[in-house]
Amino acid sequence: MAMDHSQMDHGDMAMDHSQMDHGDMxxxxxxxxxxxxxxxxxSGGYTLADGPYAIGGGRQLILADEHRFYAIKADKLEHQxxxxxxxxxxxxxxxxxxxxxxxxxEGEVSxxxxxxxxxxxxWSRAVYTFWDAQLGARFDTYAEGxxxxxxxxGIQGLAPYWFxxxxxxxxxxxGRTAIAAEAEYELLLTQRLIxxxxxxxxxxxxxDAINGIxxxxxxxxxxxxxxxxxxxxxxxxxxxxxxxxYGNSADFARANNEATDTTSAVAGVRFWF
Numbered sequence: 001m002a003m004d005h006s007q008m009d010h011g012d013m014a015m016d017h018s019q020m021d022h023g024d025m026x027x028x029x030x031x032x033x034x035x036x037x038x039x040x041x042x043s044g045g046y047t048l049a050d051g052p053y054a055i056g057g058g059r060q061l062i063l064a065d066e067h068r069f070y071a072i073k074a075d076k077l078e079h080q081x082x083x084x085x086x087x088x089x090x091x092x093x094x095x096x097x098x099x100x101x102x103x104x105x106e107g108e109v110s111x112x113x114x115x116x117x118x119x120x121x122x123w124s125r126a127v128y129t130f131w132d133a134q135l136g137a138r139f140d141t142y143a144e145g146x147x148x149x150x151x152x153x154g155i156q157g158l159a160p161y162w163f164x165x166x167x168x169x170x171x172x173x174x175g176r177t178a179i180a181a182e183a184e185y186e187l188l189l190t191q192r193l194i195x196x197x198x199x200x201x202x203x204x205x206x207x208d209a210i211n212g213i214x215x216x217x218x219x220x221x222x223x224x225x226x227x228x229x230x231x232x233x234x235x236x237x238x239x240x241x242x243x244x245x246y247g248n249s250a251d252f253a254r255a256n257n258e259a260t261d262t263t264s265a266v267a268g269v270r271f272w273f
Contacts, residue, residue, distance in 0.1 A: 070094040071272060076106075078268025080241060085110040087266075093124065100124040102134060116142045120152055120168070131157030138170055145211040148172055162186070177205035194235075196225045207248055212256065214248020227270055235270045 076089035089106040102124040107117030122136035138150040154168030163185050170178040182200040189195060199222045207215050225239030244261035245253050253260050 082264030
């Protein structure tokens, strides 16, 4: 049987919202039940500032970047077969995430004697994500020659596409100037087998004949090292290193019957702690 909807009074079906008593509606509130969960229960009841479990003794450390840490890394510790010498490149630092005392040490040992070394003692300050500005001093020593001291200003960090970059400018006595730049890239062949490529360049503003250094681009080096990481902290490697001298530096080398470029197989170990 069909229903005649036209006869229905839809007005009677309307709800008169004006007649509703909103006073009868109660909002959530009031005191918490006696068995309500403690808002600090997730932290074992401890708070930083107040309450029965407050930690006394003044301001407390909140983040790890307020603590001081240290690290020592031997990026290169290797035997270079062409010159039958031991080459090393070490870095260490102590401090916080933002401010650190940094030491860079590199050099060469031949026949049990230190042929030359370069030591940078720096204050390192984080200035941008992945980048540190560095200020300090550099000390050069030579088995045959004169020691040099420099003021150092540089920047070190991780460039886009995972290139590690280290560039430092130096100012020495008698108006001497220098710049050293190095870039490094690591290719993960597996999670343990890693191919490391490096390039480096040094340039000087004046001749230093006593130490066999000429003005302009003095030397350029490039190397590839394949390492196997038994752990992240310990990895032996093999590789090849090429180095060449240019300009007056090459002339000084020829005058002393020294090679102006060398290519050497290398074997060593990389570690840090």
